[in-house]
Amino acid sequence: MVLAEVKGVQAGPGEKAFGFLEVGTTSVSTYSIPVAVLNGAEPGKTLGVIGGTHGVEFASIEAVIRAIQDLDPMEMKGRLLAIPVLNGPQFEHRSAFLSPFDQLNQNRVFPGDPNGTLSHRAAYVVFSEVVSQCDALVDCHGGDITEDIDDMVLAGKGDDEEVNKVAVDMASCFPTKYITLFPVQESGLSMSAQKRYGIPCVTSEAGTPHNVRERHVEFHYEGIMNVLKYFGIIEGEPEMVEPVVAPKRYRYNAEQGGIWHSYVELGQEVKAGEELGNVTDLFGRELEAFTAPEDSTVSFLRVFYSVNCGEPLVGLVVLD
């Protein structure tokens, strides 16, 4: 088995190497992306795992860091190329959704551009140096600054049925109740790698920055480990679930800005007609109230006091 390398970060057979991929410079600093190269003692598949594409989705970051720490390349057949935090600028600055450098959403600019602004360059470096080497890609996400999201996985859906099936299998490696089939495009999300490189892609979603919940970290972590087993990179049978595919979902956005009051918890089962929350104005007058249209589970919740029109408040999924 030969050396595994990502742009100068090299690991021999059975070795683990850490380094940084340079993206570009600002007037005072260099923006670079941390990468871990875990090179198995024997040959096999290469899995790419990304955390922190959105830099405040901390449960995803914690899970990738734990996987990097726990895995022993001497016991691996194949490789793991792992990025614990793709979006360092958002991570450092605690900015919501967008990079503080160029006000772009990192997960809308793949495959990137080597001549673009920093988010474009970051996407380009990740695709050209890491994802291009991979047989499959897992991108771990969760709630951003205003959000709390419960366990679900997006599986890429493109033209190749074989690849689509593997993506659904990968999604089923996470302990999820349901998965959503996501039509992959030429550009935009990291899942566009399914179209560009013909590799199966999934995006796992679980977590909130306030506070990081252990069960959300474990959701991503167990998924990563099971996907590694699924591809034979580590020993053992993957524990796969049989999730509901593309269940009915509801998402409610604020029609008017104001103050959001939630009456429910993430993961709570609600009955048809049950009150979910309301939006009031700055004098306390109710502007809007939301109720569950049918028996369902709270899968998304706004965890931020203020809200502007058009922003999401609560999401439901019907699992029966």
Ligand SMILES: [Zn+2]
């Ligand atoms: Zn995200």
